[in-house]
Structures are given as structure tokens and as C-alpha cells.
Amino acid sequence: MFSQKVAQQSLRRLAVQQPYAMRWSMMGAASPAAVAIGKNVQTRQATSSTNTEDPTQILAKQRLNRPVSPHLSIYKPQITWIGSSLHRITGIALSGPLYLWATAYLASPLLGWHLESASIAAAFGALPVAAKILLKTVMALPFTYHCMNGVRHLIWDTGRALSNPSIIKTGWTVVGLAVSSALALALI
Numbered sequence: 001m002f003s004q005k006v007a008q009q010s011l012r013r014l015a016v017q018q019p020y021a022m023r024w025s026m027m028g029a030a031s032p033a034a035v036a037i038g039k040n041v042q043t044r045q046a047t048s049s050t051n052t053e054d055p056t057q058i059l060a061k062q063r064l065n066r067p068v069s070p071h072l073s074i075y076k077p078q079i080t081w082i083g084s085s086l087h088r089i090t091g092i093a094l095s096g097p098l099y100l101w102a103t104a105y106l107a108s109p110l111l112g113w114h115l116e117s118a119s120i121a122a123a124f125g126a127l128p129v130a131a132k133i134l135l136k137t138v139m140a141l142p143f144t145y146h147c148m149n150g151v152r153h154l155i156w157d158t159g160r161a162l163s164n165p166s167i168i169k170t171g172w173t174v175v176g177l178a179v180s181s182a183l184a185l186a187l188i
Contacts, residue, residue, distance in 0.1 A: 079171035087149045090142040136186040144185070145178035 075081075101115075108115040124132065152170050155161055161170055 079168055079175075083149060083171045083174065086145060087153075090146040090149075093142045094146060133186050137182055140182040140185040141178065144181045145174070148174045148178045148181075 104113065105115050107113075124135075127135070152161075152174050155170070161167065
């Protein structure tokens, strides 16, 4: 109640201050006093249309005149947005098969599948050496990239290495470390 009275009194004081209101009108804007007492109400004339066109056709014609928004194809590829995209993609690529395998592992006794460690190791051991290295590389590369880039993001969370040169340098460092560690894991 008291705050309402104070607000009303201050608006009344503003309404009676002519030099202040004159200053606002000379700037081309409405004074606070004019806004407070309702003298600055904008109105718009109603227009009636006798157009018999189908409204969906009008909208379709308007869409043809709108500009097309740019796509990624017009931008020069940069390590920052490629690295960010790869981080998300590798996260999905790692979690999706994990959930599928875990579900299959839980359902395997009911379905008669043999997904225990011994049978998986025996199946993997029967593969040729080139297939083993290729399969291990395909499995290790998303894992190592996602881990290395996750460490990079944790460093960013501390507020370090946020300048453009250091972001570019750490991006290429993550790529190099991920590839070299994936190859090392594949050759073990």
C-alpha cells in the first residue's frame, strides 16, 4: 500500500515537470510523464482487405520472397566446430552400441545366445590379424577422441586455454593424441 502511494506521487511529480517533459519531446521520445498519464498511446488504423485469394497461397508467395538462411556449406571448416561435432558424434557412437550390447547381454540367457567373455574372446581370436587391428582401431578411435576432447573441455571449464590460438592448438593436439593412442591400443 505504501509503495503504491510512493509510486503514484512520483508519477504525479513527473507529470507536472514541464521542462523535463519538453526535453523528452525534443528528443523524439515520449516522456515518462506522458507515458504515466496515458497521453502517449499509439494507435493503428484498421485495414480491411477485400482480397479473395486463398490465405495459404498468400503465405506460399511470401515464402518465395524470404531469404534463404546460410548453411554450414558456406563456412570454412574450422577445428573448433568440427571438433565439437565429432565430440557429440563419438559420444553417441560409444553410448549407442554400449546400450545395445548391455541389453543383448541381459537378454542372452532367455534367447540362448552366448555373449559371455569366453565366447567373445574366442570369436575375436578366430579373426585374421588385419581384421583384428582394423576392428580394434574402429573401436578405439572414438573412445580415445572422446576422452581426450573431454579432458580439453574440462580444462576449458577451469577458464584456461580459451583464446583462439590455444583453442586451435589444443584441437589439433587432441586429434594427434587420439589417433596415436588409438593406433597404440589397436596394436597391443
